[in-house]
Amino acid sequence: ETVSVIGLGYIGLPTAAMFAAHGKNVIGVDVNANAVNTINRGEIHIVEPDLDAMVAQAVQKGMLRASLEASPADAFLIAVPTPFKSDGGDIPTPDLSYIESACKSIAPVLKKGDLVVLESTSPVGATEQVVKWLQDFRPDLKLPNESSINTDVYVAHCPERVLPGHVVRELIENDRVIGGITKACSERAVALYQTFVQGECVVTNARTAEMAKLTENASRDVSIAFANELSLICDETNIDVWELIALANRHPRVNILQPGPGVGGHCIAVDPWFIVSKSPETAKIIKTARHINDGKPGWVVDKVKIAVADFLTSNPNKTIKDVKIACYGLAFKPDIDDLRESPALGIAKLLTSEYQTNCISVEPNIGESQSPAEINLVDFEFARQNADIHILLVDHKLFKNSSLPDGIVIDTKGIWKTK
Numbered sequence: 032e033t034v035s036v037i038g039l040g041y042i043g044l045p046t047a048a049m050f051a052a053h054g055k056n057v058i059g060v061d062v063n064a065n066a067v068n069t070i071n072r073g074e075i076h077i078v079e080p081d082l083d084a085m086v087a088q089a090v091q092k093g094m095l096r097a098s099l100e101a102s103p104a105d106a107f108l109i110a111v112p113t114p115f116k117s118d119g120g121d122i123p124t125p126d127l128s129y130i131e132s133a134c135k136s137i138a139p140v141l142k143k144g145d146l147v148v149l150e151s152t153s154p155v156g157a158t159e160q161v162v163k164w165l166q167d168f169r170p171d172l173k174l175p176n177e178s179s180i181n182t183d184v185y186v187a188h189c190p191e192r193v194l195p196g197h198v199v200r201e202l203i204e205n206d207r208v209i210g211g212i213t214k215a216c217s218e219r220a221v222a223l224y225q226t227f228v229q230g231e232c233v234v235t236n237a238r239t240a241e242m243a244k245l246t247e248n249a250s251r252d253v254s255i256a257f258a259n260e261l262s263l264i265c266d267e268t269n270i271d272v273w274e275l276i277a278l279a280n281r282h283p284r285v286n287i288l289q290p291g292p293g294v295g296g297h298c299i300a301v302d303p304w305f306i307v308s309k310s311p312e313t314a315k316i317i318k319t320a321r322h323i324n325d326g327k328p329g330w331v332v333d334k335v336k337i338a339v340a341d342f343l344t345s346n347p348n349k350t351i352k353d354v355k356i357a358c359y360g361l362a363f364k365p366d367i368d369d370l371r372e373s374p375a376l377g378i379a380k381l382l383t384s385e386y387q388t389n390c391i392s393v394e395p396n397i398g399e400s401q402s403p404a405e406i407n408l409v410d411f412e413f414a415r416q417n418a419d420i421h422i423l424l425v426d427h428k429l430f431k432n433s434s435l436p437d438g439i440v441i442d443t444k445g446i447w448k449t450k
């Protein structure tokens with residue numbers, strides 16, 4: 032059986048390698064020539080533990096090859112990005128153009144009996160839209176609808192749910208939600224995923240599968256927003272929010288998440304909008320949570336400005352040019368090198384544009400060459416020794432294991448403790 036994976040990014044490439052490791056002949060398709068060439072050399076273009084060895088072995092054994100063009104296969108997995116676009120209104124809307132392009136690219140090679148699975152996190156209705164697109168491109172094939180019995184092609188949604196940094200393990204162990212357009216579509220998809228999934232493959236319909244994935248990430252976003260709102264309330268009432276949460280979490284039915292500088296990454300800060308854009312009047316908590324989490328970086332920047340003013344008041348012989356500010360951590364979460372959609376990086380950029388060379392940043396997981404141009408990257412010890420105001424933005428191990436630096440500390444993760 033040949034499996035074709037369209038989109039060889041953080042989800043598509045590990046999934047392709049996993050099928051290849053379990054005996055499928057895999058053709059990966061991507062529009063990025065650099066990714067295609069890198070994979071065909073047996074190397075990887077993304078950072079994910081254990082993935083390099085898997086890809087190297089699959090390519091070497093001839094079970095995985097990458098291409099710019101789609102070729103015939105028995106199953107097609109679509110794992111392309113679904114970003115949102117902002118049309119000026121206050122609710123961003125999903126951008127399905129990558130899914131549409133993927134449908135266009137596989138349509139000419141699609142044949143009777145093939146399975147198409149949408150893995151990309153998608154708004155409700157996207158799998159039905161995939162059916163429409165495929166049907167438009169291939170009027171000669173019978174695509175499924177909810178009530179069809181016999182179809183030429185099977186279509187299902189099977190959202191990815193793996194945590195960056197643990198992708199290889201979670202692909203195998205996590206349960207999968209599989210939503211076919213028809214029962215037969217679900218059955219085909221379950222049989223495919225059981226090739227390597229050791230968790231349960233739970234069947235539902237396509238719309239529920241789409242909403243399940245969005246709900247998981249919206250639930251986490253709302254929980255983090257609750258913690259972030261508590262951190263603002265505690266700041267106003269002079270209570271240590273970390274102690275407060277630890278105390279409340281001793282209750283057997285309370286489990287509050289951790290506040291921070293905001294919510295980053297490509298999923299949790301994006302997916303809830305897919306729910307809100309479909310139900311703008313009804314999705315009140317979900318929308319408010321997004322605003323609370325998106326507001327946190329600005330709140331941290333305001334705190335720093337107040338700290339700078341306080342520093343100058345208590346050091347009347349100094350001017351603004353004498354104040355050194357250090358940001359600790361730029362990644363979107365601890366112990367990774369991923370800076371995309373990172374609130375910490377956003378804060379460091381805003382502070383660097385405000386205080387110029389007086390604002391320095393530390394990110395132990397990246398080298399000089401990966402540092403964004405706007406950032407003045409320094410090493411940890413230099414920052415500790417030289418800064419007057421220390422802003423802890425990510426709870427990396429290196430920072431957790433070190434003692435409180437001298438000077439004013441603004442700790443957004445509760446590891447050095449703020450005043």
Ligand code: SAJ
Pocket residue numbers: 152191192193194195247248251255288289290291292293294295296297298299363364365
């Ligand atoms: N964060 C907090 N406080 C917390 C936990 C997280 O502020 O208590 C922040 C992190 O610092 C980060 C953001 O939230 O900025 C998101 O990090 P994360 O670890 O919660 O999640 P992601 O984006 O790495 O991966 C999520 C996962 N979803 C859930 O846990 C419900 C993952 O399983 C999904 O597959 C992934 O989104 C995805 O691709 O959708």
